[in-house]
């Protein structure tokens with residue numbers, strides 16, 4: 001890995017074994033992307049890859065040739081107003097509202113080992129300077145006294161470039177940022193498709209794949225959180241790119257607030273990608289001598305399909321984004337009482353759930369919503385984080401002690417960012433809620449949002465949550481956030497700084513998380529937002545796992561976990577077995593199918609174990625014992641999406657995925673058949689990631705046993721890795737001769753090198 005600087009050609013070459021990222025200075029002194037792709041020779045010079053042509057209607061700069069038109073050249077951090085009519089990365093206005101036409105030119109640069117730390121924002125990191133090399137390009141607009149630092153980090157062992165930007169006002173007057181993207185990538189082709197992850201509550205991160213078309217296309221959030229509607233991640237892939245071959249560039253924003261990911265196909269076959277804070281509703285007063293830091297964007301390049309992209313980003317997130325004591329540490333098997341009791345519980349009920357769960361092998365009991373204030377439904381008490389003595393007369397400490405005495409860890413749900421209008425906190429501090437107490441405030445789930453941009457609110461929450469965490473043996477927190485933000489104004493900000501609100505809100509959330517995780521490093525935080533409404537890399541820097549979706553139906557989860565897996569590792573995906581009929585869709589699936597799907601995540605149960613029959617309890621006991629033996633593989637193995645259906649999004653009738661251990665000696669393969677078929681044909685499922693020269697002992701467990709176990713007969717025993725990759729598992733034939741398993745059947749194959 002190296003970052004090379006060729007002064008004569010004014011060229012920077014970021015290069016490792018996987019990729020080259022080459023930046024050249026244009027004739028006007030601004031930086032341009034000459035190339036991103038497979039590694040090119042370090043001896044070559046590549047500025048000539050940028051084409052200059054004089055076209056009709058071109059604009060050009062005085063003193064420079066007419067062939068140099070900003071609209072047709074790639075630009076690393078484009079500004080508006082000098083002939084580039086594509087969307088810009090940076091936009092300013094002056095105090096009097098006058099737009100600034102900014103002309104950023106290279107002034108200097110620095111190449112250094114390691115990766116600098118970001119104070120207020122989450123970011124990937126290095127544990128030693130040998131892991132990465134960084135480049136900071138210093139650009140300047142002398143006339144307007146604006147300095148922009150473009151930061152790049154290339155990781156040694158990954159095809160990943162981290163980018164972010166610092167924007168500095170060296171003038172004497174404030175200026176207003178209207179847009180400050182984290183990065184723009186100008187690609188020399190329009191032959192790309194966009195893959196992104198869209199949805200809503202209960203159906204988060206469903207994969208969408210669509211060709212890019214001329215013009216502007218965009219996804220994003222303006223809701224105050226990264227959102228279930230769109231995830232702050234996208235992939236730009238060649239039309240023929242598949243899981244195993246082809247070129248793609250993954251883009252992931254390490255941020256939890258309003259974001260946008262944009263693509264603009266220009267009129268001459270180029271594509272501009274942009275990623276960063278959503279400019280909609282954003283402005284930032286950059287006072288004299290102040291610096292604005294953008295969130296970090298990660299670009300993952302692959303020439304070998306989505307699978308390779310996924311493995312690299314999973315490893316980086318597991319090892320160099322998730323931090324502290326939970327970095328690469330196995331996650332506990334939990335039981336959560338939410339779907340077992342909702343708000344209706346008392347200490348007796350909780351203890352009996354915990355006792356049964358312990359007996360079945362669970363490791364952590366999580367007390368969900370309803371333990372505080374006068375909370376009996378969702379209409380009151382958020383903000384009053386004092387135990388409800390009617391439900392829990394002995395208090396939290398007594399409950400937690402009784403649970404830990406059973407041999408379980410104790411975890412607790414909170415929703416710190418919220419306040420119910422019917423709460424003591426709101427009665428004392430109506431101005432702490434977002435919006436004005438004198439104007440109408442929109443409710444969501446009967447609640448308002450606390451103004452996390454205000455330090456007194458963050459301080460209050462830190463003291464309150466610290467008090468709770470110190471009062472009882474609590475080793476896990478589920479941090480929920482159950483609504484989007486409306487009336488986005490803050491009583492703490494002057495009128496000309498209201499555009500800063502959303503970003504300041506999320507900085508406040510990060511501040512609270514940072515302080516809590518520093519003081520309570522042993523606590524495992526799981527972020528949640530009405531399910532997976534804030535499942536993003538920003539959160540993962542503090543909360544190593546996230547509740548993937550409130551929809552715990554195994555079949556729905558195929559699509560959700562499929563989409564989520566492109567960027568986020570299974571260790572981060574909260575996945576639970578819940579009761580049937582499923583509470584979200586009413587579907588009845590076999591208990592083992594529910595477990596098999598949830599195994600590929602941070603596993604747990606979300607049901608009342610006391611309602612299980614003795615036979616079901618035995619199965620759950622077996623599931624937990626099995627998961628404990630294979631947990632490292634499920635949580636930290638390399639994840640391969642094998643079969644997702646015709647549209648490749650996990651919605652097919654057959655869905656299959658697998659995990660392979662780092663040393664390739666163990667693997668687990670899940671096959672789900674959504675609807676039963678009569679007399680199905682034979683099929684093969686090609687496995688991936690195995691060592692072709694190793695023999696693997698295969699065992700298969702069907703979710704539903706039938707007389708005619710064809711899949712068992714054909715596949716069990718010793719088979720070589722090459723055969724499993726080139727011929728595959730032999731499937732089909734299980735449905736005939738009285739052998740039908742019904743709908744939602746599944747099989748889990750385990751492979752162990754012999």
Ligand code: DGJ
Nearest residue numbers: 338368369528530531550
């Ligand atoms: C939404 C979460 O996603 C659920 O798991 C549960 O914690 C409820 N909130 C509690 O109100």
